[in-house]
């Protein structure tokens with residue numbers, strides 16, 4: 001059975017796919033993935049992202065933003081490049097932005113500044129903001145909360161937090177992006193997701209990272225999204241095509257995609 005799916009977060013312009021990108025996208029489409037949404041990282045990867053978007057029109061679609069791990073002393077210049085891109089054309093979302101307190105704590109204040117600026121662009125252009133968090137969910141919730149005056153929309157991608165954090169994010173009118181971590185033993189995410197309404201969930205791979213079981217530890221690719229959908233169906237005790245339909249409709253609504 002072919003599902004109707006959208007991979008809402010995949011870095012398929014990454015060098016990891018340079019050798020077999022067309023085949024990889026072909027495999028994804030064979031699994032029913034009709035659209036692949038690509039979060040930006042920084043100015044060093046934009047060109048590759050735009051090239052993939054041009055090669056697969058209407059199928060691979062770019063966001064625009066600055067990843068928190070790319071926030072360094074070059075912050076000002078990087079944000080000017082993001083701003084220029086927003087002035088030149090439309091994007092489906094701002095991102096990925098957010099806070100990453102795992103790798104490096106030397107630019108926490110700058111990460112917050114960059115995040116705040118990108119939230120403001122999301123509001124200005126009326127598009128969703130795609131948020132990355134690592135060791136920083138509560139700080140991300142705080143930032144969303146401060147800016148949520150009824151108009152801000154988006155997703156906390158690769159969510160792996162607690163039920164309490166999930167509920168706060170949903171109360172702020174945000175979606176939870178669920179990916180391969182759901183299939184990891186001992187992640188605890190299955191018990192959290194069991195308590196959540198599917199209407200608050202969208203699916204993602206974050207390829208080439210975080211491959212689901214049975215490919216954990218290997219390069220992730222968009223076709224593996226089906227393993228996330230199947231796990232979610234198992235947890236929710238629902239048919240997998242129903243899980244696919246609901247989460248895909250959520251993605252279409254959030255990113256204002258035509259179905």
Ligand SMILES: [Zn+2]
Pocket residue numbers: 096131132133157158
């Ligand atoms: Zn991320």
Ligand SMILES: [Zn+2]
Pocket residue numbers: 009011039096206
């Ligand atoms: Zn990402």
